Amino acid sequence: MYAFEMERPTTVDEAVAALKDEDAQALGGGQTLIPTLKARLAMPGKLVSLTGIDAIKGISKDDAGRLCIGGGTVHRAIAEQGDFPGLAGLAARIGDPAVRNRGTIGGSVANNDPSACYPAALLATGATIVTDRREIAADDFFQGMFTTALEEGEIVTEVKLPIPEKSNYQKFAQPASRFPLVGVFVAKGADGVGVGVTGASEGGVFRWREAEEALSGNFSADALGDLAASADGLIGDMHGSAAYRAHLIKVLTGRAVSAAA
Amino acid sequence: MPKDHGIGASPKRREDVRFLTGDGRYTDDINIAGQAHVYFLRSDVAHGRIRSVDTSEAAEMPGVVRIFTGEDFAAIGGLPCGWCVTDREGNPMQEPKHPVLAHEKVRHVGDPICAVVADTLSQARDAAEAIVVDIEELPAVIDMKKAVQEGATKVHDDLTSNLCYDWGFVEDNRAAVDEAIKSAHHVTTLELVNNRLVANPMEPRVAVGQWEKGTGDYTLYTTSQNPHVIRLLMGAFVLGIPEHKLRVVAPDVGGGFGTKIFHYAEEAFCTWAAKECRRPVKWTASRSEAFMSDAHGRDHVTKIELAMDADGMFTALRTETYANMGAYLSTFAPSVPTWLHGTLMAGNYKTPLIYVNVKAVFTNTVPVDAYRGAGRPEATYQLERVIDKAARETGRDPIELRRQNFITEFPYATPVAVEYDTGDYHATMDKLIEIADIKGFEKRRAASAEKGMLRGLGVNCYIEACGIAPSNLVGQLGARAGLYESATVRVNATGGLVVMTGSHSHGQGHETSFPQVVADMIGIPEDMVEIVHGDTANTPMGMGTYGSRSLAVGGSAMVRATEKIIAKAKKIAAHIMEASDQDIELKDGQFTVAGTDKSLAWGDVTLAAYVPHNYPLKDMEPGLEETAFYDPNNFTYPSGAYCCEVEVDPDTGRVTVERFAAADDFGNIVNPMIVDGQVHGGIAQGIGQALLESCIYDENGQLTSASYMDYAMPRADNMPMFTVDHSCQTPCTHNPLGVKGCGEAGAIGSPPAVVNAVVDALQRAGKDVTHIDMPLSPARVWAAMQ
The missing domain is CATH 3.30.365.10 (Aldehyde oxidase/xanthine dehydrogenase, molybdopterin binding domain)
Incomplete structure (x- = not known):
């Protein structure tokens, strides 16, 4: 780890101001950034910890019935909420207890690791990402591996998810990291069905629109029929070929539909 | 009824108390006043010729003590190989040099090129990043079958090929086997890969080298399964330090699985550099270093x-x-x-x-x-x-x-x-x-x-x-070391025992199971027996722990030494009880004269051995301490x-x-x-x-x-x-x-x-x-x- 300055603001405004410095980097729960620093793979001059900002922690519902989760809320709290069981199930299987007690949804969403779990749920539900300066639809937010619509120094303060009638997340763990080799979040809402796929694509998280269409008419695994996810652009590595990942997308989508509650 | 003590009982592992409560003392827990830290700059290419290494900028950086390269080791021995295999023609295997720091060429990702010694590890890493290494990359030799083809790039320029040996066993059976397969009723063929593994003990490797200016004595603390073997290999073949000036200590070791048997470059470096730098030198592997420097398995x-x-x-x-x-x-x-x-x-x-x-x-x-x-x-x-x-x-x-x-x-x-x-x-x-x-x-x-x-x-x-x-057998097969084991049993005056074993425990539970054997032989509680291992200064020359050998070989040495103790103790008891030692029986910690009601407690006899007021001094030396070396057949x-x-x-x-x-x-x-x-x-x-x-x-x-x-x-x-x-x-x-x-x-x-x-x-x-x-x-x- 290289030497760095550390600030721990208590308001979003202070944090935004602190992040204006060149080489400043926001630090959420640190479950990705700290290992990166320890491996000397990043050299920020200043870390701005967001963990002291109480205003971005906690879970509530807004007037539209959406689940509103502060960006600084840890996975464990999301796993323990009862309003959105599909999301609780997703959060309960991120990492291990130590990770879930430290890692935050804002950090995960802002990092957009191609194998992160939350982005699949955000896409499938049509969530909105709230920052210190604007609101961004999930479809516009996730722009590729580790790439988002966030500007320099922009902080994810809240995530608003419409609560679906039924939902489920199926994670097929990569044997070593236990990140999803493929993860599929299926959400059945009033306006249709969303299918978010993570872990599989070189382009990061994406929606499997053909499946959404098929399932919107008939929300059952059978509706997937002969539909096959394309292997084009999918990741092929020591843990599985692109064809294998494509196959898993279909299997997991079917399982998520069957298990959706 | 399961036994509650001695051989066949299952007492809980006494060493687990310290392991589970954070009181174990591992090599990384050893910090010596004034110690410096070494960081190894390792090759990030698999194969290449070192054109130049420029350490000038790094040497000026804060906290840097010394920077060493392969040139510094050119005149010092390389790491030895402990076993020579003979090929089908009766020729010895091809044996390349194995320098402590890479010299002229790097041969795998992780091969150490430079060693940076600094006041802190962070300073050493900072300096290592300022070293400029110019490597001419060569084709990597990875696939084994391609490696032995005619014209393949050679890993070692001075060997004739990449083939270490072509071994046939039993060569005399070859023709008969070929014939039997040719004429067989059915032949089943299978081609398979035994996958390469990384041992990954929970504790990564660590070495701390120390040199005492006043006495010229070296000490190496290291994560080893066999400290005596390391002392012999490193002292005799790498650094030229006689055993009486070199102590090797392997304290609590957090798992070995084989990969901590071997003598590694980092051990030799820290020992040698402690004298060069006039400071203790410490190295603790990161997990990443373990992946690219611990010996792998299978393949x-x-x-x-x-x-x-x-x-x-x-x-x-x-x-x-x-x-x-x-x-x-x-x-x-x-x-x-x-x-x-x-x-x-x-x-x-x-x-x-x-x-x-x-x-x-x-x-x-x-x-x-x-x-x-x-x-x-x-x-x-x-x-x-x-x-x-x-x-x-x-x-x-x-x-x-x-x-x-x-x-x-x-x-x-x-x-x-x-x-x-x-x-x-x-x-x-x-x-x-x-x-x-x-x-x-x-x-x-x-x-x-x-x-x-x-x-x-x-x-x-x-x-x-x-x-x-068996040492004589493995010697015929090419081993360059004996494979006996040793034990010294020291009985203290009040009856407690210390067993100093050449075996090493790094998870096997010797501190619990070995006392069960000795206590059973004498008939005393197991907590009267302590096991000492892992330090060449207070254990007899032993070959360490691997190959499921500790109880079979090390335990047998301990039994032999304990038998000697009992034989001598019986003679002391016989003298005190005025009987023939042939008539003395030892049971449940009591010596008795057969057929009489005369008896003496174990502690009475051990005390007599060290306070020999009533003792057969004409026939025997005082004291109660015996050593045995056991070499199985x-x-x-x-x-x-x-x-x-x-x-x-x-x-x-x-x-x-x-x-x-x-x-x-x-x-x-x-x-x-x-x-x-x-x-x-x-x-x-x-x-x-x-x-x-x-x-x-x-x-x-x-x-x-x-x-x-x-x-x-x-x-x-x-x-x-x-x-x-x-x-x-x-x-x-x-x-x-x-x-x-x-x-x-x-x-x-x-x-x-x-x-x-x-x-x-x-x-x-x-x-x-x-x-x-x-x-x-x-x-x-x-x-x-x-």
Whole structure:
């Protein structure tokens, strides 16, 4: 780890101001950034910890019935909420207890690791990402591996998810990291069905629109029929070929539909 | 009633109290006033010529003490190899130089180029980043078969090729084996890979070197399974320091699994640099460094052919194996694919003709050496896989095919040079069938099918040669060291004992099990016996712990020393009680004169030994301390039968181990609980190899599975509850305890059971799959099903 300055603001405004410095980097729960620093793979001059900002922690519902989760809320709290069981199930299987007690949804969403779990749920539900300066639809937010619509120094303060009638997340763990080799979040809402796929694509998280269409008419695994996810652009590595990942997308989508509650 | 003390009892492990409460004292816990830290700048290319190394800027950086390069070691010895294998022509193997720091060339990713010594580790790392290394990259030699082709790039320019040796065993049998296979009723052929593994002990390697200016004495604290071996190898062959000026201490060690047997460059560097820098020098490996500098395990590519007659009797066996040595010869690397592998190819079976060919190959990868089981898992895996395939090809029951070929008469001299002293393979198979509830399999399979899962059952046997080993035999086979073990038993005046053993405990529980033996022999409580190990300054010269040898060899030395103690104590007791020492009996810590009511307590006699007021001083010296060196006259041969049941998810290829049973014959057992734990750990590592672990190099020699993000270690939730049994006991005939060793059995016996079970599940589902190479990852199993 290289030497760095550390600030721990208590308001979003202070944090935004602190992040204006060149080489400043926001630090959420640190479950990705700290290992990166320890491996000397990043050299920020200043870390701005967001963990002291109480205003971005906690879970509530807004007037539209959406689940509103502060960006600084840890996975464990999301796993323990009862309003959105599909999301609780997703959060309960991120990492291990130590990770879930430290890692935050804002950090995960802002990092957009191609194998992160939350982005699949955000896409499938049509969530909105709230920052210190604007609101961004999930479809516009996730722009590729580790790439988002966030500007320099922009902080994810809240995530608003419409609560679906039924939902489920199926994670097929990569044997070593236990990140999803493929993860599929299926959400059945009033306006249709969303299918978010993570872990599989070189382009990061994406929606499997053909499946959404098929399932919107008939929300059952059978509706997937002969539909096959394309292997084009999918990741092929020591843990599985692109064809294998494509196959898993279909299997997991079917399982998520069957298990959706 | 289970015993509550002594041999056969299961007292809890006394050392666990300190391990589980954070009071263990590991090498990294040792910090010496004034110590500096070293960071090794390692090659990030697999193969290249070092054009230049510019340390000028780095040397000026804050905190830097000294920076060393390969040039500094050019006049100092390289790391020695402890075993010379002779090839088919009778020539010694090709043995390359193994410099402490890379000189002229780098030969694998992780090869150390520079050592930066600084006040803090952070400063050393900062300085290392300022070093400019110019390397002319050369083609990486990765694939073993390509490596030995004509014209292949050479890993070592001064060798004639990348072939370390071409070993044939037994060479005189070659023609007869070829003929038997040619004329056989049926031949089953299997080509397979025994996957390369990274040992990954929980504690990474650490070394702290110290040099005392006042006395000229060196001390090395290191994470070793065998401190005396390190002292001899490093002192005599690398640094030229005589043993009386060099102390090597291996304190609490957090797991070894073989990879901490060997003498490593970092140990030699820290010891040497402590004098050069006039400061203690400390190195602690990061996990990333462990991946690219700890000796790896396995990595064999094998073709095996098994010939059978019309009745299913094995008539001949022939194997051809390419064994990866990596870039240099690690300490015992040449012995693993030869004498620890070829000699086990008979397995539990009376195959009359066997020929084993092994080509050891240099590649631009981390050196490969012994890993839990070392050679024997590779032998067991190929043999038990080919037998399973043969059973399927000829429509025979895999258990019955094994049974009809079992060796049943002992001692049995195999056609591959070893003589099994005892064993009862039908007994362990009978026990396995019972504890695995093989009869209930069909019912369980039907239940799995209800859930849409494919269930399979795999069985295999194993035999291993442990308690390594008779020194005169291994000497003939090329070992450059003896393989006896030692113990000094020191009885204190008030009756307590200290046993100083040449064995080393790094998870095996010696501090608990060894006292059980000594306390039982004397008839005193176990807490009167303390075990001292791991420090060359206070233990007799011993060869350390590996090859499941500690109790069989080290424990036997301890028994011999204790026997000497008892004999002397009886003479003292006889003198005091005015009787003949022939009439003295020792039981429950009391000396009695046979046929009388005269008795003396153990403590009375030990006190008399040190306060010899009434003592046979004319005949005997005072004191009660004895040393024994024990050199066995044969290996020991634990054996067993294992059964694995798996479920395969037909949609994803994911394999889960549902049941695992092990019936082992370890001879006599000292602490059944510790034996259970050893078997559990071994099976976990075996399942890890079979389903999860895979060390992968790409064609450029980059280690792509270089962290836990990609290298899958087995975890508790990958395991079922194990059913283990060691009630089948045919005691070893040639050591005083009748013990055989249990440390490696689980890792040797379990991989074929897992693979056999997966192939069984797929075949029952109508899939034409005869083999899948380990690890049986979901992607591989799914691909095989397509």
